[in-house]
Amino acid sequence: MSQTDDARVDEFYERLKEQVEEAGYHLNSDVEFTKALLESILVNEDRYGYGACPCRLASGIKEEDLDIICPCYYRDPDLEEYDACYCGLYVSGDILSGEKQLTAIPERRPAPDERIVRSEDETGTLGLESISNLPLPVWRCGVCGYLCAREGPPEICPICKVGKERFERFI
Amino acid sequence: MPMEHVDGEDKGKIVLFALSTCQWCRKTRLLLEELKVDFSYIYVDLLEGEERSEIIEEVKKYNPQLSFPTLVLDDGDVIVGFNEEGIREALA
Numbered sequence: 027m028s029q030t031d032d033a034r035v036d037e038f039y040e041r042l043k044e045q046v047e048e049a050g051y052h053l054n055s056d057v058e059f060t061k062a063l064l065e066s067i068l069v070n071e072d073r074y075g076y077g078a079c080p081c082r083l084a085s086g087i088k089e090e091d092l093d094i095i096c097p098c099y100y101r102d103p104d105l106e107e108y109d110a111c112y113c114g115l116y117v118s119g120d121i122l123s124g125e126k127q128l129t130a131i132p133e134r135r136p137a138p139d140e141r142i143v144r145s146e147d148e149t150g151t152l153g154l155e156s157i158s159n160l161p162l163p164v165w166r167c168g169v170c171g172y173l174c175a176r177e178g179p180p181e182i183c184p185i186c187k188v189g190k191e192r193f194e195r196f197i
Numbered sequence: 198m199p200m201e202h203v204d205g206e207d208k209g210k211i212v213l214f215a216l217s218t219c220q221w222c223r224k225t226r227l228l229l230e231e232l233k234v235d236f237s238y239i240y241v242d243l244l245e246g247e248e249r250s251e252i253i254e255e256v257k258k259y260n261p262q263l264s265f266p267t268l269v270l271d272d273g274d275v276i277v278g279f280n281e282e283g284i285r286e287a288l289a
């Protein structure tokens with residue numbers, strides 16, 4: 027890795043660490059491991075145009091990979107169940123404090139044949155039509171679950187800072 | 198096919214399907230090197246076109262979830278993910 031790449035990874039690391047700590051998440055404290063993952067996310071950003079998960083095979087088609095752009099939709103359920111995200115980039119407080127050990131965990135993402143891909147203009151309501159006389163639709167952030175009632179999703183999730191394309195219409 | 202080969206003790210045909218960006222894949226490769234076994238590995242994320250589709254179909258045969266690392270041993274055993282104990286046992 028060249029000097030400039032090193033600087034880019036360091037800068038990414040510092041920025042992300044501050045941002046996730048503020049939101050109540052923790053990066054893996056094994057800095058070498060963590061920086062290697064961040065470097066790979068930057069590689070994927072350059073390669074595909076979006077920061078796909080380093081431990082999953084990206085398709086190169088953003089619509090198909092919205093669930094695995096880091097932070098992925100599986101991070102929070104995995105932190106809940108296994109104390110770490112699939113790649114080991116994010117860890118729980120218990121792993122951070124050394125109470126638990128980081129291990130590789132099973133893949134939660136559905137197999138290729140079982141994935142549901144949303145087309146861009148599809149709103150993806152989750153079968154909650156019965157309360158459809160609400161004055162505004164409710165949008166859900168796929169990463170952190172933040173909900174908001176407004177005409178469209180916000181540009182950037184105010185909680186976890188992911189882009190609006192990661193929102194789904196919830197109600 | 199751009200399989201990389203690592204020389205070592207012959208424990209039958211061992212193939213590691215991996216991603217060049219994945220740390221668990223890297224740990225798996227380093228473990229195989231540490232165990233000094235003869236194996237081949239391929240980075241599926243670096244493949245393109247037909248070659249890529251062919252290898253993807255092959256990986257799905259062993260591991261329908263198409264996750265990495267997928268390690269295929271000579272006896273047909275498949276070890277998915279960085280399962281250090283499982284790999285050590287299988288290759289002991």
Ligand code: SF4
Nearest residue numbers: 079096098111112113
């Ligand atoms: S949160 Fe973890 S598992 Fe999810 S995309 Fe990022 S590095 Fe991969």
